[in-house]
Amino acid sequence: MLVPINWLKDYIDVDVSPDELAELLNLTGTAVESIKTLGEGLDNVRVGLLLDVKPHPDADKLSVTTVSIGQPETLQIVCGAKNIKPGDKVPVALIGAHLPNGLVIKPAKLRGVTSYGMLASRAELGMGADHSGIYILPEDVEAGKPLAEALGLDDTVLELEITPNRPDCLSMIGMAREVGAITQRTMHKPEVTVTESTEKASDVAGVEILDPDLCPRYSARIIRNVKVGPSPTWMQERLQKAGMRPINNIVDITNYVMLETGQPLHAFDFNTLHGHKIIVRRAKNSEHMQTLDGVVRELDDTMLVIADADRPVALAGVMGGENTEVSDGTKDILLESAYFEPTSIMRTSRSLGLLSESSSRFEKGIDPNGTVYAADRAARFMEELADGIVNKGVVDVYPRVILPKRLPLRTDRVNAILGTKLGVDEISRICRRLEFTPEVIDRTTEMWVSVPTFRPDLEREIDLIEEVARIYGYNNIRSSLPESGDKQGGLSLRQKIAESIKLRLVAAGLSEVITYSFTDPHDVDKLQVPEGDPMRWFVRLMNPLSEEVSVMRTTLIGNLLKVLKYNVNREQYDVQIYEVGHIFWHEQGKELPDEETMVSIAMTGARIPDEWYEKARSVDFFDLKGVIEAVLDEVDAEGWSVRQFTHPVLHPGRSAELLIGDESIGFFGEIHPEVQAAYDVPRAYVAELNLNKLIDKANTVKGFTEIPKYPGISLDLAILVDGSISNDRVLDVIKSAGGSLLKQVRLFDLYTGKGVPEGKKSMAYSMLFSAPDRTLTDQEALDAQERIIRKLEKELGAQVRA
Amino acid sequence: MNNVSSQADLQRILKEGETAVLQASNLKELDDVRVEYLGKKGKVTAVLKTLGQLSGEERKETGKVANEVRQKLESDIASKHEELTRAEVAERLATETIDITLPGREPVYGHRHLISQAIKQITDIFIGLGYKVAEGPEIELDYYNFKALNTPADHPARTLQDTFYIKKHSVQPADDDIVLRTHTSPVQIRVMKSQQPPVYIIAPGRAFRRDVADPSHTPMFHQIEGLAVDKHITFGDLKGTLEEFTRQMFGKDRKIRLRPHFFPFTEPSAEVDVSCGICSGMGCRLCGSGWLEVLGAGMVDPNVLIEVGYNPEEVSGFAFGMGVERIVSLMYGIPDIRMFYENDMRFVKQF
């Protein structure tokens, strides 16, 4: 809301600077979004009266004007605009003026004629975009006055953010009351005396409320014989400063009083109301009316309308109808000042997509007991500013009277919530500053507080406690820490394991990325996921921002490949990343979709870049497997294995499933060439592991293993085997034949090529034998090796290499 | 052979030996000299072996000379050995000198995402204050995300405009409507419904709002919500806790101020500003007023406590929530929060 400080001063003394006022408001809950000082750069700009306008002797496009600025002598000013005539009042920038647009005014000769100043457009004065011509001022401004003063621009406008719980602050009087509460001053509402004619309003107009649940109160006044025309400059300028456009005196008065009191008003052309009647009722289904914005609206029975004897004439609280609009020829006015049920107004406004200054106030809740004051205030202005004659009395139909609420407030409760030591007297004082009425029941503990009806937000004791805190000042409350000794912080065991896995990945050279949880449904096509695969059990958003982010991801791999692509496009070729995040899938019969936490990896480019000491080496399958082994080492998982895995995302000859015991933990491998092409990325290796299953398998009670006391014997064994025999099979044989003396076995060489027959490979293992209770003899180790060799020969057809 | 000639031999051997020691240019040569003169078959040893042929007096005389020669040569060899060793070390040091300005061999290591680092930093502060970390689903029921948090049915957040819906039965909210959680507060409801007070938790995680991405908005972001419910929790405790957090997170000179605000699930509610680290609260281009808004907070609304089955007359609580992207952007001067989700390695690896 825009609040011009000079307007505020009509109701309250403001003796602090605008900046200080803004600070006070900020600290009591009214956020000040901007402070705009008006009239800046308008020193040396005065109101001028054009005495004469003559063509320039030597230039078709220029005129030479004579302007009076209130002094005996006049100024000669050369001007290029065409929209001026003698008698107009215009802004005159005098020599020395420094206008808001940066222009500095100096005497100037234009085609031989000297100009002693400049006539200015709105744009040149920083008052809008209009630079089509000179700003013609209203007739009632006084020539010679400084322009800023004449237009009321020696003012500051605060832009306020009013929270939805404070509809009472959506008016000048409401803000004056708030400023009064925080600066400890009293606000004064203008007294209103209406001069009434003898004709009684209730004799000429009928008001009937058929649906009092939606309209608890309807007050109306009749004003006869108005003259519709422009409203006075002071009113127009105030409306503009508050962000509203002046229209005519009748509409301007209703808007002005709404801004002043917070009560939305509507003026009907009384003589267009059939039967001179107002009937407040629910609309009939498929009833139509044309609103003031020219749109024909289809109504239904959830909406409240104002009707006359025959038809709807306004959407209650939202917008008036064209059929009864005030026009230049309007003579008599029916002025509506009503209280409508907030939720009904909100529903109507939302379902029609129609927001107005009026609806936004009604839907937050106005003061039901303020309708007559506002009607009187507007009627008085119509007398004064539109020559209207006000009929006697207000037609005030109030079937559901709304009384001030009475709420309990316990001193010890206030202090228990706030951590303060406030007494009854101090709390009472704060209540009175807010225009609440406290009644003390018990000197030490208990009071009842009557809350005015302009504060619909206050319904419970806690609401009052908040008010006490706000006015007492949040920053005056002493800081403390919770006293409880009964708390112990920390991560759970599972959280600690998850954290250690992430750290291990970082230690293994992977950087963490974070990508959106929603993704493109076409990702699974690019990943070659077959129909019916769980990766296609999408959870879809009803209202995605776009198709590319319309489903919840079922795998992290698509997003990780996009990150590779993003970086490769920016000459970042060595990208080794992981993400830990949820995947989601839809399963019938469950309240919520399923979520599972995955740790996923993508690696491409060089594992080690070209260095002065070493040539670059590209990432391969075993770099990825090494990272996974590091994770398995971190969780100390027992009994893990890999097996061949077929998944369309992966290269069939370079993919593996990871198992711990019998349970599948995830998969890893090189991406399929078609996936590589679909994402337009270099060769890449990916993994996706189920984090919770990894944590389930973590060994959290690590035992101690004795360090061997006796030296062992190390033997190397090189064998030739068929190319199809896997390392795991060889190891199985070695371990089973080696028996308890074999402590370690490790592949240290793998070779095919020269010297190795076609279809075979050479594998060399280093084996360590030892016994826990004695020094092993050479013969014992050699015997064990011999057993191993025999079994390798027998089971795998291996040949020992010399 | 007589003793004179033996002694003369010894003197000659000594002379030759001294020259040989002198001429030895490395340890190997020196050792050869030692063997030639003092070894089992060496020249001095050979003379000593002839002593038996001499008479008592001569043997004694010659033996004495021979011992002197041996000692002299041993001592020469020892000092020559020392000299050559020094020379060899000096030589090795000279030849092994390297260009110490060549880059070191970098151990392979990665980087945590900056958002994760900040979450860890904040989490650690609250763990130190006695909090546990709670987690929950990112797809939530309307009940946990809105209703149980006292959000009015007509709150603008409960529209298709502001919140991502998986399922929405009608314009009117229903408990079993399904949303992408708009904050991590539903975790608090789940925790409170599953245990009795005291509760001291923080809930970090992803949250979603239907904002088109721009420099200060992304449709997904990270939030950290905190909750303390216990006997005798006060607004002063909330202030003290946030002050402690601010000091640890931003520095011990930083101050906070609370401005009253409105949130459906807390009352009294506040927006919390931290004093600007650049201008120390004087006002500058970054902060404008000297203060930077960093979080929202308040006392848990009694309606929320009642909803989870707690008695607001017996326990009270406070809650606070902060946007991680915003805090990180302020701390590191990051101009556009979309950078967090581009995952440019040049960005990720800076931190």
Ligand SMILES: [Zn+2]
């Ligand atoms: Zn600053």
